[in-house]
Amino acid sequence: MEILIPLLIVFPFVAAAVLSLLRHAKAREIVMYAASVIVMLLAGSLLVLWLQNGAVSVSFYVETELVDGAMLVVELFLMVLVTVLCARRHRYLIALLSIAQTCLLAWLDLWGPAVKENAHIRVDGLSLLLCLIVAVIGGLICLYAVGYMRGYHHHHKDVQDRRSFFFAMLFVFLGAMFGLVLSESLMWMDFFWEVTSICSFLLIGYTRTEEAVHNSFRALWMNLLGGLGFAVGIAYSSAVLHTVSLSEVVSLGAAIPVALLAFAALTKSAQMPFSSWLLGAMVAPTPTSALLHSATMVKAGVYMLLRLSPALCGSLTGQMVALIGGFTFFAASLLAISQSDGKKVLAYSTVSNLGLITACAGVGMHETVWAGIFLLIFHAASKSMLFQDVGAVENALGSRDIEDMQALMLRLPKLASIMVIGIAGMFLAPFGMLISKWAALKAFVDADNVVLVLLLAFGSASTMFYWTKWLGRILSISRVRLAHDVTKPNEWVSLYIHAVLMVLLCATFPLLSTWVVEPMLTGMFGESVQVLTSDNMVLMIVMLCFIFLLPACVYLFTRNLRHTYVISYMGGANAGDNNHFIDALGEKKNLQISNWYMTGYFGEKKLLLPCTILSTAVLTVMMCMILVGGVLV
Amino acid sequence: MNTTRLLCCLGYILLAPFIGGLLDGIDRKLSARMQGRTGPSILQPFYDIIKLFHKQIFLVNHSQFFLVGSYLVFVIFSGALMFAGYDLLMSFFALTTAAMFLVLASCSTHSPFSAMASQRELLQMMSYEPMVLLACVGFYLATGSFQVSDIIQSNLSPIVFLPGFFIGFVYILTIKMRKSPFDISTAHHAHQEMVRGVTTEMVGSLYAITQIAEWYENVMLLGIVALFFINGNPISWPLAILGVLFVYFLETLIDNTTARLKWSKVLSSAWLVTLLFGGLNLLVLDLMIKYR
Numbered sequence: 001m002e003i004l005i006p007l008l009i010v011f012p013f014v015a016a017a018v019l020s021l022l023r024h025a026k027a028r029e030i031v032m033y034a035a036s037v038i039v040m041l042l043a044g045s046l047l048v049l050w051l052q053n054g055a056v057s058v059s060f061y062v063e064t065e066l067v068d069g070a071m072l073v074v075e076l077f078l079m080v081l082v083t084v085l086c087a088r089r090h091r092y093l094i095a096l097l098s099i100a101q102t103c104l105l106a107w108l109d110l111w112g113p114a115v116k117e118n119a120h121i122r123v124d125g126l127s128l129l130l131c132l133i134v135a136v137i138g139g140l141i142c143l144y145a146v147g148y149m150r151g152y153h154h155h156h157k158d159v160q161d162r163r164s165f166f167f168a169m170l171f172v173f174l175g176a177m178f179g180l181v182l183s184e185s186l187m188w189m190d191f192f193w194e195v196t197s198i199c200s201f202l203l204i205g206y207t208r209t210e211e212a213v214h215n216s217f218r219a220l221w222m223n224l225l226g227g228l229g230f231a232v233g234i235a236y237s238s239a240v241l242h243t244v245s246l247s248e249v250v251s252l253g254a255a256i257p258v259a260l261l262a263f264a265a266l267t268k269s270a271q272m273p274f275s276s277w278l279l280g281a282m283v284a285p286t287p288t289s290a291l292l293h294s295a296t297m298v299k300a301g302v303y304m305l306l307r308l309s310p311a312l313c314g315s316l317t318g319q320m321v322a323l324i325g326g327f328t329f330f331a332a333s334l335l336a337i338s339q340s341d342g343k344k345v346l347a348y349s350t351v352s353n354l355g356l357i358t359a360c361a362g363v364g365m366h367e368t369v370w371a372g373i374f375l376l377i378f379h380a381a382s383k384s385m386l387f388q389d390v391g392a393v394e395n396a397l398g399s400r401d402i403e404d405m406q407a408l409m410l411r412l413p414k415l416a417s418i419m420v421i422g423i424a425g426m427f428l429a430p431f432g433m434l435i436s437k438w439a440a441l442k443a444f445v446d447a448d449n450v451v452l453v454l455l456l457a458f459g460s461a462s463t464m465f466y467w468t469k470w471l472g473r474i475l476s477i478s479r480v481r482l483a484h485d486v487t488k489p490n491e492w493v494s495l496y497i498h499a500v501l502m503v504l505l506c507a508t509f510p511l512l513s514t515w516v517v518e519p520m521l522t523g524m525f526g527e528s529v530q531v532l533t534s535d536n537m538v539l540m541i542v543m544l545c546f547i548f549l550l551p552a553c554v555y556l557f558t559r560n561l562r563h564t565y566v567i568s569y570m571g572g573a574n575a576g577d578n579n580h581f582i583d584a585l586g587e588k589k590n591l592q593i594s595n596w597y598m599t600g601y602f603g604e605k606k607l608l609l610p611c612t613i614l615s616t617a618v619l620t621v622m623m624c625m626i627l628v629g630g631v632l633v
Numbered sequence: 634m635n636t637t638r639l640l641c642c643l644g645y646i647l648l649a650p651f652i653g654g655l656l657d658g659i660d661r662k663l664s665a666r667m668q669g670r671t672g673p674s675i676l677q678p679f680y681d682i683i684k685l686f687h688k689q690i691f692l693v694n695h696s697q698f699f700l701v702g703s704y705l706v707f708v709i710f711s712g713a714l715m716f717a718g719y720d721l722l723m724s725f726f727a728l729t730t731a732a733m734f735l736v737l738a739s740c741s742t743h744s745p746f747s748a749m750a751s752q753r754e755l756l757q758m759m760s761y762e763p764m765v766l767l768a769c770v771g772f773y774l775a776t777g778s779f780q781v782s783d784i785i786q787s788n789l790s791p792i793v794f795l796p797g798f799f800i801g802f803v804y805i806l807t808i809k810m811r812k813s814p815f816d817i818s819t820a821h822h823a824h825q826e827m828v829r830g831v832t833t834e835m836v837g838s839l840y841a842i843t844q845i846a847e848w849y850e851n852v853m854l855l856g857i858v859a860l861f862f863i864n865g866n867p868i869s870w871p872l873a874i875l876g877v878l879f880v881y882f883l884e885t886l887i888d889n890t891t892a893r894l895k896w897s898k899v900l901s902s903a904w905l906v907t908l909l910f911g912g913l914n915l916l917v918l919d920l921m922i923k924y925r
Binding site: 472550569 | 689690691692693694695696698699700702703706707710714719720722723726727729730733736737740741742743744745746747748751752755756758759760762763764766767770773774779780828833834897904907908912915916919922923
């Protein structure tokens with residue numbers, strides 16, 4: 001394992017370097033394929049090795065001076081890079097954020113207070129799970145990106161083709177994610193944390209349009225602000241607690257560093273009031289959205305929170321995190337109702353689901369963390385699938401507006417089926433997300449958190465609204481212009497594997513609970529609790545069987561039934577094809593049917609500002625309380 | 634234990650449509666009397682259903698079969714779960730899935746009336762969902778379990794702890810049962826601007842299936858109402874039945890004395906009632922448990 005771990009982290013960087021130098025399209029694609037597969041294999045073999053070693057938490061690398069020095073150099077380089085880029089666009093304040101945290105960390109590294117020796121890398125269930133998510137889902141997204149970007153530049157001639165850079169960034173990002181989730185040392189974690197921030201900044205700005213640049217800088221300042229919190233947290237814990245080891249900070253449970261780390265995590269996982277960067281990130285090409293903003297990077301934030309959860313349980317910081325998370329879940333699900341842009345709905349739903357995971361981590365009890373980890377797994381798989389699917393639909397239809405997906409089941413049946421699986425997985429009984437929601441609700445009640453119970457109850461009602469109306473649009477059947485499916489084979493590979501993965505996850509979730517999530521929690525909390533009763537497991541499986549068997553049964557029953565097809569009812573004015581009606585002057589008019597968006601009630605204009613103000617106020621007040629309280633104690 | 638579960642479950646599956654149909658007949662009769670008419674026989678709903686099954690099948694598209702069929706199966710499943718004494722929350726999740734199939738069945742037809750009504754139906758779902766979830770939470774706090782088999786064994790009737798939840802639940806029951814003033818997506822009375830709402834494109838046996846599903850659903854919902862009254866003492870059972878009948882009468886009365894609201898009012902009033910009655914009751918109950 002000592003060799004495999006550095007290999008896993010460094011290999012993507014090497015692949016990135018190779019990719020950035022390659023100018024030949026064919027060669028670049030081959031490298032992409034090979035590198036994605038190797039990354040998956042490396043993560044897989046790490047898992048196998050870890051299982052062979054008894055599946056316990058193991059830590060490595062106490063002496064790492066050389067690597068520390070190298071990281072410092074890279075960090076300084078990144079600071080200069082950010083400063084130059086910011087200066088070029090006259091955004092000096094953002095540069096200041098970067099300079100402040102880098103200088104702080106550099107000082108800590110070189111002349112800071114002495115800290116206890118500690119391991120720099122730790123492998124346990126949770127970090128390996130994240131590794132697998134990053135490797136498998138990230139790897140698939142890279143496969144998908146090859147085909148997608150070819151189509152993208154075919155359609156968008158105005159965008160300069162910087163694919164080498166784009167692909168390289170994807171791999172840099174993967175490497176940074178591996179580093180982040182495997183790090184035990186906060187210093188290392190912060191380094192990778194910053195790399196992911198800057199990666200996402202560069203990827204969002206890929207098209208270099210005015211909007212993209214603007215949004216990328218917003219993502220940058222929000223993430224750097226969190227990074228600054230991270231750095232100050234490290235400084236505090238090394239000065240006062242004399243440790244920079246994450247697990248020690250958690251077990252000591254000191255309020256201030258935990259609060260600062262949680263703050264950083266909130267920015268990274270795009271919780272209110274910081275959710276606008278994730279929405280803005282949707283200007284980037286789809287693989288970016290899928291990789292960074294749904295499947296992996298935002299998961300770094302909730303990963304951190306789940307790690308911190310034993311320290312959050314019952315503390316004021318925990319209450320802050322839970323409140324912000326619960327509120328984000330509710331607010332984002334309302335905002336999603338008013339969106340008709342497919343990617344934007346996905347973005348809001350991401351924010352919303354991350355809010356739920358955040359709330360689970362904030363409550364920090366055994367059951368909530370169980371629910372949080374499950375949400376994380378299912379969300380990663382289904383959201384990345386949905387993003388890629390919407391991207392493929394956009395390439396075929398030239399639009400990703402949900403209103404344009406009318407009768408998608410007839411026009412692009414394969415893509416539509418995958419979309420249905422993804423959407424059903426997001427909110428329907430008996431699929432994965434719902435069981436987590438069930439567990440979360442029960443745990444919130446047990447934790448006496450009335451506010452969270454209310455937020456969850458209202459939030460899941462609005463979640464159902466926006467998903468079902470999307471589903472209704474896809475399944476709505478009318479005579480429409482057929483679309484030409486331009487999805488490339490490599491995109492299909494990724495989509496199919498995702499779909500199979502999703503169905504498998506749903507079908508095997510009891511096993512997943514007993515074999516994967518429960519042991520993980522036993523490691524974190526020291527005791528084992530059966531969250532899911534066997535009754536409920538059986539019920540879910542029965543429902544799952546229904547869902548899959550029903551269509552077949554109905555088909556068999558109704559196959560020989562005599563029936564007549566009729567046109568739909570339009571008060572006698574149907575022109576005969578269900579798509580047109582005869583108006584009062586006897587003319588044929590096109591029938592337009594659209595979903596409700598209720599922008600007057602749930603629109604961004606109406607809700608976004610009050611939500612941002614409210615959450616900022618809550619965050620500021622509670623942070624002040626925690627910090628002042630921590631200093632006084 | 635398991636045999637009782639099985640018997641209750643079977644009892645529900647076999648008897649619910651008859652009870653639901655009978656209640657529907659009573660509702661029609663009562664409504665007629667309230668409006669000064671004689672009204673049909675209380676067995677009329679059954680005659681209607683039989684007639685519907687003998688009609689020709691007209692389809693707008695083939696997926697209607699599957700979607701309407703799924704609606705029925707999931708309604709029965711969720712009711713069976715509840716009557717067999719399983720997890721209340723789980724059975725409501727299944728009921729949501731069922732309701733969603735009805736919306737999809739309506740969406741799939743691409744008809745202006747059912748399309749408009751399916752959005753309204755979704756809005757109705759969004760209006761009542763929070764209260765449904767909260768009611769489950771209320772039962773959990775009052776009796777310490779989500780399992781129906783445990784809830785009916787409690788010492789005191791849950792309604793003692795859950796008066797606010799009860800009011801809230803009866804309020805959203807009006808939406809669930811498609812009674813005026815909340816019958817915005819489809820109504821039992823001749824509907825003007827929406828024709829027949831979500832069921833506009835369902836005719837013959839297809840429509841009969843939605844009707845039967847609705848009966849199953851009503852029996853299940855009234856079962857929840859009964860759950861508010863039932864405790865370990867057998868005397869509570871007749872009381873529960875009286876309570877259910879009273880609530881049902883109340884719904885009929887509300888239906889006949891109110892005029893349809895705008896959709897925005899449905900949403901805002903339902904959420905307000907949920908927050909006020911459900912939320913406050915939840916808060917009080919939580920504090921009670923904390924300081925007991």
